[in-house]
Amino acid sequence: MSHFKKVLIANRGEIARRIIRTCKRLSISTVAVYSEADAASLFVKEADEAVLIGPAPVKKSYLDLEAIIQAAKQTGADAVHPGYGFLAENGTFAERCAEEGITFIGPTASVIRLMGDKIAARKQMKAAGIQIVPGVDGALRSIDEAKQVANEIGYPVMLKASAGGGGIGMQIVHSDQELEKAFESTAQRAGSYFGDDTLFLEKYISSPRHIEVQIAGDVHGNVVHLWERECSIQRRNQKIIEEAPSPFLDPVAREALCAAAVKGAESIGYTNVGTMEFIVDEQGQYYFLEMNTRIQVEHPVTEEISAIDLVEWQLKIAANLPIDRGAIPSNPSGHAIECRVYAEDARTFMPSPGKIDALVVPVEARLEFAVTEGDQVTPFYDPMIGKIITHGASRAEAIEKMKQALQQCIVGGIKNNLPLLASIMDDSAFQAGTYNTKFVETLLKG
Amino acid sequence: MSEKKVILSPLPGVFYRKPSPDQPDYVQEGDMVKSGDIVGLIEVMKNFYEVKVEEDGVIDRFSVENETIVDVDQELVVLR
Numbered sequence: 436m437s438h439f440k441k442v443l444i445a446n447r448g449e450i451a452r453r454i455i456r457t458c459k460r461l462s463i464s465t466v467a468v469y470s471e472a473d474a475a476s477l478f479v480k481e482a483d484e485a486v487l488i489g490p491a492p493v494k495k496s497y498l499d500l501e502a503i504i505q506a507a508k509q510t511g512a513d514a515v516h517p518g519y520g521f522l523a524e525n526g527t528f529a530e531r532c533a534e535e536g537i538t539f540i541g542p543t544a545s546v547i548r549l550m551g552d553k554i555a556a557r558k559q560m561k562a563a564g565i566q567i568v569p570g571v572d573g574a575l576r577s578i579d580e581a582k583q584v585a586n587e588i589g590y591p592v593m594l595k596a597s598a599g600g601g602g603i604g605m606q607i608v609h610s611d612q613e614l615e616k617a618f619e620s621t622a623q624r625a626g627s628y629f630g631d632d633t634l635f636l637e638k639y640i641s642s643p644r645h646i647e648v649q650i651a652g653d654v655h656g657n658v659v660h661l662w663e664r665e666c667s668i669q670r671r672n673q674k675i676i677e678e679a680p681s682p683f684l685d686p687v688a689r690e691a692l693c694a695a696a697v698k699g700a701e702s703i704g705y706t707n708v709g710t711m712e713f714i715v716d717e718q719g720q721y722y723f724l725e726m727n728t729r730i731q732v733e734h735p736v737t738e739e740i741s742a743i744d745l746v747e748w749q750l751k752i753a754a755n756l757p758i759d760r761g762a763i764p765s766n767p768s769g770h771a772i773e774c775r776v777y778a779e780d781a782r783t784f785m786p787s788p789g790k791i792d793a794l795v796v797p798v799e800a801r802l803e804f805a806v807t808e809g810d811q812v813t814p815f816y817d818p819m820i821g822k823i824i825t826h827g828a829s830r831a832e833a834i835e836k837m838k839q840a841l842q843q844c845i846v847g848g849i850k851n852n853l854p855l856l857a858s859i860m861d862d863s864a865f866q867a868g869t870y871n872t873k874f875v876e877t878l879l880k881g
Numbered sequence: 882m883s884e885k886k887v888i889l890s891p892l893p894g895v896f897y898r899k900p901s902p903d904q905p906d907y908v909q910e911g912d913m914v915k916s917g918d919i920v921g922l923i924e925v926m927k928n929f930y931e932v933k934v935e936e937d938g939v940i941d942r943f944s945v946e947n948e949t950i951v952d953v954d955q956e957l958v959v960l961r
Binding site: 491492623626627628778779785786788814815816817818 | 892893894895900901902903904924925926927928948950
């Protein structure tokens with residue numbers, strides 16, 4: 436199996452627990468790193484060792500790469516798993532690990548940097564023959580250039596921060612006038628959030644679906660896909676429900692999309708697991724959006740339909756083992772749905788930190804929870820407290836199981852989005868699979 | 882004689898006096914402010930919420946420093 440003896444997990448919450456679980460199964464020791472705010476968290480208790488790396492603010496703990504490198508050296512970890520978010524897509528962190536002789540479980544620093552630059556990533560994929568959303572190829576140098584491009588491709592357009600992601604740093608613009616206003620404010624926000632105020636713009640697609648393809652590549656040149664995930668159910672441009680396969684794609688469209696994802700990953704010599712994100716319009720035309728060079732929050736739906744442990748694949752690929760193509764089933768098995776449980780108001784999405792004074796979890800579902808009863812949800816990190824995943828022979832069965840799971844689930848003491856998740860499962864458009872990324876907005880208006 | 886008014890934190894989180902680290906503070910002590918003016922940000926769970934003035938006045942003092950961890954209803958700013 437993997438040649439790693441000890442893996443440090445440079446993350447927190449549910450994904451840290453998820454990684455620990457696979458490491459335990461593979462008899463790999465684990466090291467958790469944690470901030471003062473997370474001292475009592477489950478992932479800290481479940482790891483074999485735990486190192487305090489700083490106070491609550493992320494800049495002083497989970498983003499402090501030298502503190503994490505130090506923890507890895509001090510504990511003798513031979514590899515670091517970055518999870519998602521934080522330092523997962525930080526080329527410098529990957530490089531620093533390599534310099535210290537620690538394996539970074541992910542792609543190379545240069546690939547992380549290439550795909551982290553959204554403009555460079557689009558150019559790369561266009562060169563590889565993959566359709567991208569019509570827009571400007573390079574950084575916008577001025578408001579006049581922005582106006583010219585916007586008029587060429589036609590309003591509405593989406594103004595985006597080159598360094599952005601997760602829906603942060605983007606704005607829909609309908610006219611020259613709006614563009615003038617948005618140009619400065621978006622640049623300012625991008626500058627303060629990402630330290631880079633470079634903007635680009637592209638055609639705005641009116642009824643888009645967000646569909647992504649799970650890929651994996653190894654150092655031996657193998658690149659494979661594990662089908663797609665449908666991620667169009669979003670609030671504030673962030674996903675809340677994902678499913679696999681997508682109810683929107685027929686087998687021909689699925690094969691074309693997955694082949695494009697593999698081609699794109701091959702073009703950059705991608706190693707480890709990654710996700711190619713696409714936007715798909717009403718006619719079924721797909722456009723490359725961006726690549727996430729890490730494990731995704733929603734990876735469990737892929738695991739459910741493929742019976743593959745993606746964290747195990749990450750460990751093996753990082754240990755230079757070849758991908759076992761024989762482990763991939765010829766077709767996806769059944770249907771899987773994931774619901775993200777957030778500590779936030781179900782209607783306003785206002786975050787709701789506080790003490791979880793009651794937690795009843797569903798019995799017949801896969802659970803990836805960060806917290807247990809009595810835990811404090813602090814204001815410092817992401818509001819996601821857990822994920823519920825169901826798997827059925829059909830989509831209808833997976834939905835039925837999710838309905839039951841959501842009914843059984845109780846989160847007391849803090850506001851949470853369980854009511855929203857339940858109402859989506861009951862919605863006829865969701866059940867018909869005919870939704871797009873505007874679904875939640877429309878549902879809440881209605 | 883105007884009586885003192887205080888602005889309380891609407892949420893628990895981290896209080897910032899400036900829109901980003903390399904930018905100046907929103908307002909200084911002694912500044913005149915109008916209803917709706919932004920005096921700071923609260924960061925909670927990766928979201929930023931603007932802290933706004935509800936009644937016209939003058940910034941008397943800040944009760945907490947930049948980047949302080951604050952609780953809901955904690956006093957942030959005193960107006961006169």
